[in-house]
Amino acid sequence: MEYILLAISAILVGNIILTRFLGICPFVGVSKSPKNTLGMSGALIAVVFLSAILAYALHRYVLVPLNLEYLKLIAFILIIASFVQFAEMLLKKFMPALYKALGIYLPLITTNCVVLTVSLDVVGTKVTGALLNWGEMLTYSLATAVGYALIIILFSYIQLRMQNSPKLPKPFKGNAIALITAGMMAMAFLAFSGMIK
Amino acid sequence: MDEQKLTTPSEQPPVKKSKGKWKLLTTGIIAENPIFVLFLGMCPVLATTSSFSSAFGMGLAVIAVLMLTNVLISLVRKWVPNEIRIPIYIVIIASVVTIVEMLMNAFMFDLAQTLGVYLSIIVVNCIILGRAEAFASKNTVLDSLLDGIGTGIGYFLGVVIVALARELIGTFGLGFKNPFTGDVVFQLYFISKEFAQKYAINIFTGNAGAFIMYGLLTAGFIALNETVKQKQAAKAKKLVAQTAGGQQ
Numbered sequence: 001m002e003y004i005l006l007a008i009s010a011i012l013v014g015n016i017i018l019t020r021f022l023g024i025c026p027f028v029g030v031s032k033s034p035k036n037t038l039g040m041s042g043a044l045i046a047v048v049f050l051s052a053i054l055a056y057a058l059h060r061y062v063l064v065p066l067n068l069e070y071l072k073l074i075a076f077i078l079i080i081a082s083f084v085q086f087a088e089m090l091l092k093k094f095m096p097a098l099y100k101a102l103g104i105y106l107p108l109i110t111t112n113c114v115v116l117t118v119s120l121d122v123v124g125t126k127v128t129g130a131l132l133n134w135g136e137m138l139t140y141s142l143a144t145a146v147g148y149a150l151i152i153i154l155f156s157y158i159q160l161r162m163q164n165s166p167k168l169p170k171p172f173k174g175n176a177i178a179l180i181t182a183g184m185m186a187m188a189f190l191a192f193s194g195m196i197k
Numbered sequence: 198m199d200e201q202k203l204t205t206p207s208e209q210p211p212v213k214k215s216k217g218k219w220k221l222l223t224t225g226i227i228a229e230n231p232i233f234v235l236f237l238g239m240c241p242v243l244a245t246t247s248s249f250s251s252a253f254g255m256g257l258a259v260i261a262v263l264m265l266t267n268v269l270i271s272l273v274r275k276w277v278p279n280e281i282r283i284p285i286y287i288v289i290i291a292s293v294v295t296i297v298e299m300l301m302n303a304f305m306f307d308l309a310q311t312l313g314v315y316l317s318i319i320v321v322n323c324i325i326l327g328r329a330e331a332f333a334s335k336n337t338v339l340d341s342l343l344d345g346i347g348t349g350i351g352y353f354l355g356v357v358i359v360a361l362a363r364e365l366i367g368t369f370g371l372g373f374k375n376p377f378t379g380d381v382v383f384q385l386y387f388i389s390k391e392f393a394q395k396y397a398i399n400i401f402t403g404n405a406g407a408f409i410m411y412g413l414l415t416a417g418f419i420a421l422n423e424t425v426k427q428k429q430a431a432k433a434k435k436l437v438a439q440t441a442g443g444q445q
Contacts, residue, residue: 018404176413
């Protein structure tokens with residue numbers, strides 16, 4: 001039950017895009033075609049989940065015993081960058097079709113703030129409080145990534161209809177209307193805020 | 198700006214050098230503003246602009262990081278092998294951000310606590326790596342420093358403008374805290390405190406307001422840019438017509 005609550009709060013109530021504004025660049029920039037967005041969110045879920053596990057293990061079993069917590073930022077970004085590189089090589093070798101479909105989005109995941117923030121969250125920030133245990137950590141990182149994927153997929157369908165609308169004033173074309181629509185989505189998701197606690 | 202641009206063709210040869218440096222500094226502020234034109238590093242623009250003070254601190258942190266990383270990367274640019282440049286840049290950026298974060302925790306504790314994780318994720322802010330890759334890796338140290346300062350000021354101004362708009366409309370007031378001590382320097386209200394608390398449009402300090410305000414300001418900036426461009430084009434046409442008329 002505790003884990004289900006944690007998952008719901010990470011996906012809907014405290015959604016990482018709409019309440020914490022992370023990963024906005026791909027949210028606004030990339031999510032213009034639903035097909036690409038689907039591919040990217042799949043890759044992103046895998047990268048967030050696996051790199052959070054690596055970062056958590058490194059922090060818990062290496063950095064904390066050696067009193068090197070202040071190095072976590074450098075250590076985590078290196079883990080993420082090398083992990084993405086590694087995933088890219090693996091995919092290229094064993095799943096060339098998927099690799100081709102993902103294209104530029106795979107290397108771009110390195111600079112997606114969601115990956116780094118989830119890794120920092122599972123070892124304790126203001127949002128998650130203290131260091132999580134293994135079960136919580138796995139649930140939290142997976143649910144956050146799923147929440148992110150859910151929003152960018154929904155948003156890509158909205159963008160598809162909106163950006164081609166002939167009634168849109170010229171200055172609003174592109175990012176401006178995308179941001180305002182995201183604001184509307186955030187308002188809609190406010191309704192979930194009473195669900196837990 | 199308008200006059201300078203119009204007079205450049207005739208004045209360019211003698212003052213080319215100083216103008217080049219000046220241009221380096223100013224492109225990042227208006228023509229290539231990271232927030233309203235390039236749309237790089239948008240997460241903190243939404244997340245840290247709920248109050249003027251936190252946006253001010255975030256802007257300062259970004260200026261500091263951008264200056265330092267640009268200078269460091271430009272210093273080592275000759276020894277970095279091309280194949281592994283990105284990991285090296287990321288490590289340099291991460292080290293600088295760690296240092297800035299530690300300094301802010303030591304001297305601006307309240308501010309560092311307010312900014313929280315957004316201070317750490319300057320590491321993956323696209324504008325830092327973007328400038329490193331596009332500018333600092335190819336130019337001299339002085340030019341990179343100027344570019345860092347210019348882009349940093351552009352970022353700072355963007356964040357502060359969004360924060361001012363949100364705080365003014367969201368609370369009908371404006372407050373500023375000293376970043377070093379956390380004391381309130383001033384706290385103003387529109388008409389009176391009671392009026393402001395009763396009638397302020399609270400949604401603009403919240404999550405949805407962040408997106409909407411940023412979107413509106415972006416549209417405003419684009420519209421302004423368009424009109425300025427049109428006016429300049431009209432002016433230039435007039436000038437051409439006048440000179441052509443004079444020659445005849």
